[in-house]
Amino acid sequence: xxxxxxxIKHQKAGSLYATFERKGPGAKSSHYCPGCGHGTVHxxxxxxxxxxxxxxxxxxxxxxxxxxxxxxxxxxxxxxxAHGRAPAVASAIRRTxxxxxxxxxxxxxxLAGIGLSQILHAANRGENITVLFINNAIYGMTGGxxxxxxxxxxxxxxxxxxxTAANEGFPxxxxxxxxxxxxxxxxxxxxxxxxxxxxxxxxxxxxxxxYQTKKKGFSFVEILSPCPVNWKMTPVEARxxxxxxxxxxxxxxxxxxxxxxxxxxxxAPGAPGATGVSGATGAPRVPGVSGAPGEPATPGAAEPxxxxxxxxxxxxxILEILGANSEPLPTGTVSLAEEQNVKIAGFGGQGVLSxxxxxxxxxxxxxxxxxxxxxxxxxxxxxxxxxxxxxSHEAIGAPIVSQPNVLLALNLPSLxxxxxxxxxxxxxxxxxxxxxxxxxRGDLHAWYIPATDMANALGTVQIAxxxxxxVYALISGAITIDTLRRVIPLSIKRKSLVDINLRAxxxxxxxxxxxxxxxxxxxxxxHVSVAGGTAPGATSEExxxxxxxxxxx
Amino acid sequence: MAQHLLKGNxxxxxxxxxxxxxxxxxxxxxxxxxxxHAAADLFPRCGRQFLQAECEVSSISMLYGAAxxxxxxxxxxxxxxxxxxxxxxxxxxxxELPSVVVDVQRAGxxxxxxxxxxxxYNFIVHGAGHGSQSGVVLAPNSAQExxxxxxxAFALAERYRCTVFILADAYIGQIMEPVELPVxxxxxxxxxxxxxxxxxxxxxLITSIFMKVEELEERNRLLQEKYQRMAEEIVDFEEVETADxxxxxxxxxxxxxxxxSALHELRRKGIRAGMLRPKTLFPFPGxxxxxxxxxxxxxxxxxxxxGQMVRDVRLAVAGRVPVELYNWMGGRVPSxxxxxxxxxxxxxxxxxxxx
Amino acid sequence: xxxxxxxxxxxxxxxxxxxxxxxxxCPKDCIQIGSEINQMGYQFARFAVRQxxxxxxxxxxxxxxxxxxxxxxxxxxx
Numbered sequence: 001x002x003x004x005x006x007x008i009k010h011q012k013a014g015s016l017y018a019t020f021e022r023k024g025p026g027a028k029s030s031h032y033c034p035g036c037g038h039g040t041v042h043x044x045x046x047x048x049x050x051x052x053x054x055x056x057x058x059x060x061x062x063x064x065x066x067x068x069x070x071x072x073x074x075x076x077x078x079x080x081x082a083h084g085r086a087p088a089v090a091s092a093i094r095r096t097x098x099x100x101x102x103x104x105x106x107x108x109x110x111l112a113g114i115g116l117s118q119i120l121h122a123a124n125r126g127e128n129i130t131v132l133f134i135n136n137a138i139y140g141m142t143g144g145x146x147x148x149x150x151x152x153x154x155x156x157x158x159x160x161x162x163x164t165a166a167n168e169g170f171p172x173x174x175x176x177x178x179x180x181x182x183x184x185x186x187x188x189x190x191x192x193x194x195x196x197x198x199x200x201x202x203x204x205x206x207x208x209x210x211y212q213t214k215k216k217g218f219s220f221v222e223i224l225s226p227c228p229v230n231w232k233m234t235p236v237e238a239r240x241x242x243x244x245x246x247x248x249x250x251x252x253x254x255x256x257x258x259x260x261x262x263x264x265x266x267x268a269p270g271a272p273g274a275t276g277v278s279g280a281t282g283a284p285r286v287p288g289v290s291g292a293p294g295e296p297a298t299p300g301a302a303e304p305x306x307x308x309x310x311x312x313x314x315x316x317x318i319l320e321i322l323g324a325n326s327e328p329l330p331t332g333t334v335s336l337a338e339e340q341n342v343k344i345a346g347f348g349g350q351g352v353l354s355x356x357x358x359x360x361x362x363x364x365x366x367x368x369x370x371x372x373x374x375x376x377x378x379x380x381x382x383x384x385x386x387x388x389x390x391x392s393h394e395a396i397g398a399p400i401v402s403q404p405n406v407l408l409a410l411n412l413p414s415l416x417x418x419x420x421x422x423x424x425x426x427x428x429x430x431x432x433x434x435x436x437x438x439x440x441r442g443d444l445h446a447w448y449i450p451a452t453d454m455a456n457a458l459g460t461v462q463i464a465x466x467x468x469x470x471v472y473a474l475i476s477g478a479i480t481i482d483t484l485r486r487v488i489p490l491s492i493k494r495k496s497l498v499d500i501n502l503r504a505x506x507x508x509x510x511x512x513x514x515x516x517x518x519x520x521x522x523x524x525x526x527h528v529s530v531a532g533g534t535a536p537g538a539t540s541e542e543x544x545x546x547x548x549x550x551x552x553x
Numbered sequence: 554m555a556q557h558l559l560k561g562n563x564x565x566x567x568x569x570x571x572x573x574x575x576x577x578x579x580x581x582x583x584x585x586x587x588x589x590h591a592a593a594d595l596f597p598r599c600g601r602q603f604l605q606a607e608c609e610v611s612s613i614s615m616l617y618g619a620a621x622x623x624x625x626x627x628x629x630x631x632x633x634x635x636x637x638x639x640x641x642x643x644x645x646x647x648x649e650l651p652s653v654v655v656d657v658q659r660a661g662x663x664x665x666x667x668x669x670x671x672x673x674y675n676f677i678v679h680g681a682g683h684g685s686q687s688g689v690v691l692a693p694n695s696a697q698e699x700x701x702x703x704x705x706a707f708a709l710a711e712r713y714r715c716t717v718f719i720l721a722d723a724y725i726g727q728i729m730e731p732v733e734l735p736v737x738x739x740x741x742x743x744x745x746x747x748x749x750x751x752x753x754x755x756x757x758l759i760t761s762i763f764m765k766v767e768e769l770e771e772r773n774r775l776l777q778e779k780y781q782r783m784a785e786e787i788v789d790f791e792e793v794e795t796a797d798x799x800x801x802x803x804x805x806x807x808x809x810x811x812x813x814s815a816l817h818e819l820r821r822k823g824i825r826a827g828m829l830r831p832k833t834l835f836p837f838p839g840x841x842x843x844x845x846x847x848x849x850x851x852x853x854x855x856x857x858x859x860g861q862m863v864r865d866v867r868l869a870v871a872g873r874v875p876v877e878l879y880n881w882m883g884g885r886v887p888s889x890x891x892x893x894x895x896x897x898x899x900x901x902x903x904x905x906x907x908x
Numbered sequence: 909x910x911x912x913x914x915x916x917x918x919x920x921x922x923x924x925x926x927x928x929x930x931x932x933x934c935p936k937d938c939i940q941i942g943s944e945i946n947q948m949g950y951q952f953a954r955f956a957v958r959q960x961x962x963x964x965x966x967x968x969x970x971x972x973x974x975x976x977x978x979x980x981x982x983x984x985x986x
Contacts, residue, residue: 006916007982010967012974020973022758028923029948030972035927039971056752059622062760071758073973077748079621080760082644085614088606092618092626093748095576095602100622100750118614121607195933195965202968228927235927235971313600315738321598322567324734328555357558357729364556364731372558372729376584376667397814399728399807402888 013046015055016073023072031069035235037192037225038067041134041201045103046074048206052213058101059093061086063115065107066140084115087122090129101212102129109139112148112172119178126183126217130208133174133220136227137246144230148172151249156230171249175222179255186211186219187255192226193243197252207257215263224250331367332483336393340478341401343418345386346410346431346465354491355408355465356387359472362479362487363391371399384413391478406476408468409435410451427475429468447471454507463504470508475516481509556731561699561721562587562629564732565655566595568703569627573739574653576602576626578615580634583667584723585657588629609634613641613654620650621759623747625707629655631723632673633664635681642716643682646776647761651710653703654688655719657726658806660884668884669723669807672858677718678834678865685773687780688716689787690835692805696730698832704735709787711742713779720834722857724807724886784836791830792841794820798827800896800905801845803866804855805831807886812855815892826896834862839869846873851905853896855879857886874906915962915980917955923975924952930966930976939966 020027030039049055058076062068064083071078077100081089086104094102104122111119111133119131138156139145145158149171153162163171175189186208190201201223208219224246226238233241319325342359346352356372363370373388388401405426409415412435415428422428424443433452449471451464466488473479484505489498559567565588566577577592589605596603606612612628619626630638635656645652656677660670680687689709691702699721706717748754763769791809794816795801802812809830816826829845831838846852852874854863860878867876879895881887899905917938919930924946930953931939942954962980970976 005981006979008977009915009962009980010964010976010978012977016973028920028974029925032971034925034950034971035929036971039973040969043968043970043973056755057750059748059750059754061618068762071760075755077750077754077756078758078760079618079748080758080762081617082614082640085610085617085641088611088614089618089621091604092576092578092615092624093622093750095604096619096622096624097748097750100748102750117607118611121611192969195969198933198968199965235929236932239929239932318570318599318738319736322570322595322734323555323557324567324571324736326555360729361558364558370558370731373724374727374729376727395813396810397817398811398889399724399730400886400888403890 013043013050015046015049015058015075016042017075020072023069027072031072032066033229035226035228035238036066037136037223037227038070038134040192040198041132041205041223041225042070042073044198044202044205045105045132045209047202048209049076049101051206052209054101054209054213057099058103059090059097061090061093061102061104063104063106063110064141065110067105067107067134068141070105084110084113085118086110087115087118087127087129087131090131091122091125091127094127094129101209103209104129104131106131106133107140108133108135108137108147108149109142112174116148119174120181123178123184123218123220124181126185128212128215128217130212130219131221132205132208133222134225135174135222135246135250136225136230137171138227138230140227140230149174149250151245154245173250175220175250175255178220183218184220184256185217185258185261186221188220188257189222189224189250189252189255191224191242191247191252193224193239193247200252204254211259211261216258216261222250224252329365329486332365332480334366334368334478334480336368336391336478338405339394340389340391340406340476341404341423342389342391342406342408342472343386343401343404343421344389344408344410344465345384345414345418347413348385349462350385350410351462351465352385352410353387355469356389358466358484358487358491359389359391359469359479361491362473362483363389365483365487366479368393368478369396371396373399373401384417386414386418406472408465408472410465410468411435412437415439427472429472431464431468433464447475449508449511454511455504458500458503458507460500463501466501466504467508467511470505471512474509474512481505554733554736556733558729559696559700559732560587560727560729561693561696562657562726563591564696564700565629565703565719565721566591567732567734568700569653569706570595570599570601571735571738572704572707573625573741574601574627574703574707575624575741576604576615576619577628578604578606578612578619578626579628579630580606580609580612582631582634584659584669584726585629585631585634585655587726588655588657592627592629609637610640613638613645616652616654617641617645617648617650620645620652621648621748623741623744623749625651625653625741627653627655627703627706629657631657631659632661635673635676639682641682642688643684643686644761645716646680646682646686646688647684647772648759649714649776650716650759651707651714652716653706653710653719654716655703655721658720658722660723660882666884667723669886670857670882670884671722671806671808672861672882673720674834674856674858674861677720678837678862681718686776687835688718689713689783690718690720690833692720692832692834693725694806694809694830695725696728697732699725700732700734704739707741708739711744713783715779718835720806722806724810780836787833788836788838788840789832790838790841791828791832793828793830794825795827795829795845795848797825798845798848799825799850800827800900801849801852802826802828802855803831803842803852803862804828805834805862808855808857811887811889811892814889815896818889818893819896822893824896824900831862837865837869839865842866842869843871843873846870849874849905850907851899852876853879853899855892857881913958913960915960915978916958917960917966917979918977919953919955920975920977921946921952923972924950925972926950926952927971928953929969929971933965933969935963935965936961
């Protein structure tokens with residue numbers, strides 16, 4: 001019926017479906033109650049999407065609440081999120097599609113109640129998303145219960161006598177809370193109280209989305225919105241109450257606008273705002289807001305933002321990074337006399353766990369099966385640590401070494417704890433520098449190696465355990481010294497330490513030659529060295545022999 | 554191929570990355586933290602995304618968002634974290650979003666402690682979260698299988714559009730073993746249903762709310778059909794010495810490693826023990842168990858829990874043969890000898906079903 | 909509407925829920941709630957007084973989708 005001369009100035013946005021088939025066949029009206037603010041905001045969003053030309057790129061995150069069905073209307077990509085989680089969902093979508101325009105649309109229960117953690121952390125990460133927060137100070141969908149933003153004295157189904165500070169606390173000021181964070185680039189509170197204020201809401205929504213298209217970072221628009229049905233008012237009365245009662249508690253206005261913020265890269269860790277520790281950055285706080293946190297800060301020059309997104313990697317790059325295409329080491333040909341169940345124990349810092357890993361790596365290099373299992377968690381942090389290492393020709397079942405046939409005891413508590421568990425005929429290698437007693441059992445082989453003293457003599461105490469493992473290798477024959485030498489450079493990250501570790505192996509070999517091979521073949525009692533440590537062999541009146549090949553010894 | 558000495562918790566990240574994972578979201582928790590450590594190191598280096606979430610509620614919601622956007626997203630946690638994820642897991646299942654979740658089980662309930670337990674079985678296998686839903690549950694028992702499970706998890710998740718759980722335990726997470734890595738990198742296929750942030754994805758909708766009984770009923774029916782199809786298509790298990798077994802252990806994860814040692818010790822004593830090890834807990838290898846129930850005199854389920862898998866075993870066996878439970882709780886892990894002793898004691902009390 | 913006015917609006921009765929927000933929003937008091945009832949059972953709004961200036965405030969205030977369309981004469985040069 002448009003006359004020939006007239007043209008359309010305002011009409012339903014193209015980003016809204018023509019009819020709402022998801023609501024029902026041919027549906028034209030919303031599911032919202034008469035006078036609800038959601039429809040007004042949906043219209044503003046749709047118009048902004050049209051005008052910014054971003055319809056194909058928008059992913060709209062619906063909350064739990066009356067607007068759960070926003071996807072009935074908005075002809076964009078849509079996802080419905082668990083209650084309060086939309087900012088986390090939106091963050092992940094942002095980190096999947098750099099060019100997507102991600103909108104998180106949330107109510108007050110959703111954002112300020114159950115999802116408080118998600119919104120604060122998404123805002124604090126400076127996710128390049130736009131959060132539109134519909135604050136109507138009440139729960140709509142569930143039927144008029146108190147919201148985190150319900151104002152004092154406001155009556156709801158669950159505060160029938162009115163909200164009291166004493167029982168329910170105070171209404172949450174979300175825009176001000178967000179404004180304590182460094183990362184956001186745009187924070188504004190608007191109202192739907194009058195037509196003129198709707199136009200200001202329109203401007204804020206458009207700006208927030210425009211900033212997102214420019215990849216500036218996190219934007220947050222709190223929209224005071226009427227809920228006539230649950231407020232038990234007519235739509236017109238509701239807008240009046242919004243102006244007269246809600247706006248004084250939640251004053252509309254801009255809290256931050258950083259138009260010169262550097263574009264936030266995908267998943268950028270950097271904050272575009274100032275870096276002061278006060279937390280509040282950007283535009284001056286809204287006048288008259290009691291308790292609005294933070295002081296005005298000069299909108300700072302944006303920090304450079306480092307993109308977390310690494311350069312695209314080819315399949316070949318990734319296989320290389322993960323070592324998936326690396327060539328196997330040539331394997332040795334050790335033949336084990338028996339499966340090795342080794343327990344290495346000591347205090348934290350003695351390299352107990354890493355020595356176990358070294359041993360396991362050597363076993364792999366020998367072409368053997370192996371497992372390594374640590375003590376871990378608080379036990380390890382408490383100062384003692386042990387590692388179980390199995391070495392076998394066969395598939396290994398239980399990885400826990402509860403009855404070792406070899407114990408490397410690097411300190412006294414370790415010997416005390418595990419001596420009784422060693423199988424008869426097994427071996428206990430004692431770090432005699434730190435263990436002031438002898439092995440009590442007589443049904444196994446004990447070796448006393450002043451490993452800590454030897455390590456100190458070489459210049460660093462940390463290699464004591466390598467000396468112990470070297471001696472173990474020689475008496476057990478489970479791994480060869482050649483393998484040990486070959487593997488050590490591969491398993492040490494700090495290359496400057498390779499040499500000292502190789503010298504530790506030499507020291508272990510020398511000690512073994514001196515202490516164990518002088519009288520080859522003659523069974524001896526366990527070798528005893530003086531506690532406190534002396535030069536290798538200096539006090540050995542009765543050197544032991546290598547007995548691993550002769551368990552009867 | 555080269556063998557890499559890796560922790561189970563590390564191997565799962567190697568497998569995931571080679572399996573085409575694009576995103577890791579997670580929150581640290583012992584004994585699963587090394588998963589996040591490895592991911593934090595390797596995902597960015599491989600050009601993939603890593604983000605430490607503020608809590609497990611957020612990590613699973615991030616999985617939901619990334620999966621909806623077509624990513625291959627994975628998270629790792631342990632019992633207390635999984636409890637927090639229940640909400641998101643239900644949404645993922647309802648919306649049929651492919652995703653991978655690693656549960657390195659620790660001893661519960663409550664904060665419990667970081668020792669191994671297998672007490673998340675009921676929770677994970679029988680539908681973590683509200684509603685009649687589930688996901689594929691893989692049960693690795695070595696570092697190698699942690700890698701292998703993660704490597705195939707995304708393809709499985711996309712085939713059935715579901716969450717694939719890797720149900721490990723503290724020891725399988727902490728153990729270091731030689732691992733042979735897959736030598737090809739899987740690609741993340743384009744999903745036409747995903748929110749791709751472009752024209753192709755504009756009409757797409759990810760939701761789990763249905764306003765009509767008929768529609769929600771239909772959604773449930775389709776989910777159940779899918780689970781039935783899994784049972785027919787992807788049940789996986791390992792048998793050890795079952796051919797002539799008179800007594801059968803049923804165990805998964807670390808318990809199966811213990812039983813592996815125990816059954817060999819029993820055989821050295823002349824007791825013919827064998828083991829069925831489920832490698833998929835959902836779907837459960839009930840059919841094979843039924844067959845074995847006709848062969849053996851006794852079944853012993855070895856679990857680090859109050860006895861959770863044993864119910865599924867009893868359901869499958871349906872009284873054909875006695876099913877005993879050898880269980881330990883609170884982080885106690887039995888020695889091989891204890892398990893051997895339990896079966897020997899049981900045999901002393903009665904040989905089981907006569908054959 | 910074959911209007912001789914500079915601007916006018918059309919209200920789709922099928923989409924209006926009669927909330928009267930447009931009535932309040934209009935600076936020229938052009939809109940009224942009528943006495944007729946639409947299919948949803950609402951007394952819908954009507955464009956009644958021809959003093960429309962095409963400001964669009966009714967359009968932006970309206971919580972429904974496409975219930976109001978605003979028409980204007982093109983400005984000179986358009």
